[in-house]
Amino acid sequence: MNAFEQVASEADLVAQAVRELVRRTRFPVAFGGLLSRGEVAVTTIVGNRTASLEGLRVQPQRGLGGRAMTELRPRMTQDYGSSQQITHDYDGFVLGEGLRTLLAIPVVVAGRPRGVLYAGGWEAAPARGVAAAPALQIADALAAELRIREEVERRLHAADAPVLPIGLSAAQREELRQSYAELRSIAALVGDPAVRERIGEVERRILALSSPPPATTARATHLSPRERDVLACAALGQTNAQIAAQLGLRESTVKAYLGTAMSKLDAPTRHAAVARARRDGLIP
Incomplete structure (x- = not known):
């Protein structure tokens, strides 16, 4: 734009x-x-x-x-x-x-x-x-x-900054994860399809920068946008109540999305779901 x-x-x-x-x-x-x-x-x-x-x-x-x-x-x-x-x-x-x-x-x-x-x-x-x-x-x-x-716009411009080829430090990786989670929550509030598409492109770039190559599996796991939203927030250590406040959802709805994500990822806990989603390149 x-x-x-x-x-x-x-x-x-x-x-x-x-x-x-x-x-x-x-x-x-x-x-x-x-x-x-x-x-x-x-x-x-x-x-x-x-x-x-x-x-x-x-x-x-x-x-x-x-x-x-x-x-x-x-x-x-x-x-x-x-x-x-x-x-x-x-x-x-x-x-x-x-x-x-x-x-x-x-x-x-x-x-x-x-x-x-x-x-x-x-x-x-x-x-x-x-x-x-x-x-x-x-x-x-x-x-x-x-x-x-x-x-x-601020985050889009920040995402344009070059990343050094030596790789990401732990602090840089955490900053990318926070940016990804915030972009997901912002995208849910934006009504302009063109702006949402730009946000989506930045999210894909963040995933490419921060995630290892997806593991080879017989069947790729598919998460809905809202399931990725709640997992991205959970990856930052947020509680269900904090996730609900950030995404504008009910706490019970957050719990339901986490449950379906855990089921799809065959994960017994939210922490395991986050780890497996990162492994598969679904969240940073």
């Missing part, structure tokens, strides 16, 4: 969030964008009557959205034109559309602003709490997706 495709994918996420704002709040207008090169370029506008909001670019600390990004919390005004709590750098855009009420919600990832979503109306706003609650949920969902994508 090249840089343009990544930007386009993030723009699609913003567009979905903006549409959700109109659907789930009582505001008729919504717009937003992500922070890039020191400013937010609004990439999606829904419900507008004019073209006034087109081309809007918001800088931190400027306007209602800039204040929301700086303070990392939502800001709202019920009379935008007369508000003395914000700068009015963007009056031409907002008042040009005729908006009176405006809610700005920052998209916060790892404690830093990544963008801002707006919901507005031409008349008086609905009750503040009624409007803000679903808007916050939408912004949080967008932030969670962006956080997952950033972690995936």
Whole structure:
């Protein structure tokens, strides 16, 4: 995936969030964008009557959205034109559309602003709490997706680092195993098939680097993706409860997956299952 495709994918996420704002709040207008090169370029506008909001670019600390990004919390005004709590750098855009009420919600990832979503109306706003609650949920969902994508990209880039031909130390092998387990848990949360495929490719490379050649057997063992997930976590010494928390499963479900994996691998214990899965190149 090249840089343009990544930007386009993030723009699609913003567009979905903006549409959700109109659907789930009582505001008729919504717009937003992500922070890039020191400013937010609004990439999606829904419900507008004019073209006034087109081309809007918001800088931190400027306007209602800039204040929301700086303070990392939502800001709202019920009379935008007369508000003395914000700068009015963007009056031409907002008042040009005729908006009176405006809610700005920052998209916060790892404690830093990544963008801002707006919901507005031409008349008086609905009750503040009624409007803000679903808007916050939408912004949080967008932030969670962006956080997952950033972690995936970080690990994809880390996996591109060359491995010395002298082999892996015990510490390097353990780091690969931890990375593999985390990638498996991240992949379960990613909805984008292209991103999941990239994660899968990195997982296969990790297996090739960290596992010995599979043992020759009369019949290759096949584990389901979830069985590999729980075994990869078990290989790190995690309990069923810890595995369930990491993978978003019930503890009883984790126990069931471990049981079927042990049965397929003809292993009497989870430790034996991990050892045999490693021997067969199924996990690192």
